Amino acid sequence: MNRFLIPFIVFTLVAIMLGVSLCGNPKALKSKSKLLNQIAPRIYLPSLDGKTTVESVHFKGHWVAINFWAEWCVECIKEIPHLVKLSKQTKIKLYGVNYLDVKDKARAFLVRHGNPYIASGFDPDGLTGVDWGITAVPETFLIDPRGIIRHRHLGPVNQFVIKQFKSIVNASKSSRKSEARSK
């Protein structure tokens, strides 16, 4: 075979990959996530400020959003104002998990850009991230009061995601009401 064809073949493969991911529907991906509608993996992490812990027990009985973030992630900066809105506008409790970071730098990040979280767990070796299937940050999970993952969002949170979260919470409330009524 003509060895000069190799660059062309490599390039074609890369181009196909780009094409597939360009056409792929990001929403469809989420439905394929294994974690969706399952009990959320356990979290037991020391918090970034060292004063408390972030653990699954705290989440019971509340709608909780878990946001995985890192100091080295540029997209994470963009979503901070939206996260602030999320915690202000909804009753969803927002916890962070700091992923693959150095403690001081992560703390400095929150000082610089604002701290929207009730508390942030510190996951320096990414083991909790492995449990949750994190490959890149930011990712946000919405967990219902029973501890079941109801939604997974890849990428920075924006106003549309907040709307989506709200509608999921409302939908489940109304369905529960109707359940109660039928009983």
Add this chain to the structure above:
Amino acid sequence: MIGELATYALILAFCLAIVQCILPLIGAHRGINNLMHIARATAIGQFLFILFSFCCLIYLFLSFDFSIEYVAINSSKALPWYYRVSATWASHEGSFLLWILILSLWAMAVAVFSRRLPLEFSARVLAVMGFISAGFLMYLISLSNPFKPLMNEATGQFLMVADGQGMNPFLQDFGMIIHPPLLYMGYVGFCVAFSFAIAALMGGRLDSSWARWSRPWTTLAWVFLTLGISLGSWWAYYELGWGGWWFWDPVENASLMPWLVGTALIHSYAVTDKRSSFQTWTVMLAIIAFSMSLLGTFLVRSGVLKSVHAFSADPARGIYILIFFFVIVGGSLLLYARNAIRIKGVGKFSLYSKESFLLVNNILLLVMTVAVLIGTLYPVALDAIRAMYPSSNLLQWALDGPPAVISVGKPYFNFMMMVFLLPLVILMPLGAIVKWKQDSLKGTKSAITSIAIITSVVFIFLCAIFLLTVEATIKIHSFFIIILIAWIMAGSLWPIIYRMIKKGSVVLGLKSTNRSTYGMSIAHFGIAIFVIGAYFTTYYSSEKIVKIKPGETLTVGQYKFKFDSVKWHTGANYYAFQSSFKVYNNDKFIIQLKPEKRIYWRNKKLTTEPGIDPALTRDVFISMGEPIKRKFMSALHEDQTRVNQQYINSVNAVMKNEPWQIHFRIIAMVRWIWLGSLIMLIGGLIALSDKRYRNKKRKSKETKDAEVVTE
């Protein structure tokens, strides 16, 4: 009206581009001179039309014409005029217009300065550029026209708004005015090298003359790219308020990849030019360099990186760019596969020769590019695999296996760069002294010993400075780095020192050194400066985050900070809390810094403006966090109509004794990073001014004239 005129000008430019692409190629194929001559005129005409429409867009911004969608989205009445000019390239459509303008500028430059080249060759070069230009013009006109009127898509009615949405506050900065044009000059500049390579492939003339012609063009593009990247890094440092200088953001990576390949290409040209060797490799690099520019454009502009990450982004745009990208790069790689097989290098070389060292340089730079590419595309790749095999067990490990193994982000990139950069800079001085074709260890022994001696002198000198000036605890690995820096410095200066010794005098030595050698020495010296900056910034910076009240003081190392006040500040189009700090070095007052926390009126975006005291050895960098009682930030959100002196006074009175979270940093030697890149690009400019290129011009012109006479 003006919008329509500008669109019309773009369409005319598109027509010219089509002509420029087709007719000269036919001419070159059939040997018809008249058709080949068309290329030059169309290139110039195309540039003028695109320039016209670009000026129209600037005019629309200056005259607040909010009937144009792009103007309405990216500017507002409160925006000062210079930001309205730079708003022209603040967003997708406009920056694409700038991209194309610069492409046509390069094409025109080639048309004007390529008279000395064989007509057939320059016709082919311009035809390739015309093809690229036509493709992107079509994209601009059909899918992303910046002159699209603001209208209601459903009813087809034109809309009029009183004020625009305003510019992203991060972009309201001097660095952002000049950064994109310079970066694009570099990006698009590699198009010239690419077109030369394709033209040479088409004509089957891959000899050394081709490399010599495209060398200065590539160096020039490289200089622009270096400048653009360093400006971007400098901008991120002070404007984003992070105090870091490189973030491995996909957008940054998109500019770094062409730079790495471009650097490899510059070195590979030397071999093809001087030794008639590496031809196929150099052609390949020229294609890759421009492919990386296109890939960068695609990644940044198509939103593919965001398709994993966001809702918006128009897929039609991404698909168009991808298809066009595939046509250009795939087509040229096929052409390469067809024609490169026939080329045989003439220059043979042994293992210990300059050629070998340059090959190693090329390979290391390419491997670094691939590492950056993988890191950037990893999320995209994972996404693609998931989409193709939703339930494959075989690939499950790749999806749900330990993903921390290749995590995208700083740790991965820093490690990869360290691993490949070290051998690169260690071998650099050797590559500069070893002879072409064949050399022996014996032959270079004296040179290596001399460099070693200079290295030790420089090392002692640097160590002395280091030990005398450094205040922080000294780290052991610093000495290894200083040896490395001394080695690079000695190696880069050696070619000049060698000539001085050979001629027996400093002046004669300096005179006999040609500008290419100066360029190389200076550029390599710049790398040493860059390494100093990058290393010391990482290991000798100190920082403190504290809760502090106005009136209190804080000490970081030898620096003392006195927090004077937090006051309301009304800016040109924003409100801010401006704090004031007095900085003392060993109790001696240096400067008063005023970092800010801003909220822009129009889009209510919050930005942090750090207070920086720059110096050669350290930067004092203060950025404001939040007030401890977060609710006070809402004071800045107040509507413009309700802010009066009374309101400001009351806010100031409340803020008088409020504690804030403040981030203090002493960033060591960060200026050296940009100083190093500046020296590198000066080296590039000096190499560019070498007599060789100018003499060749004159000579070839003379020979051409002679030919005309004999005809």
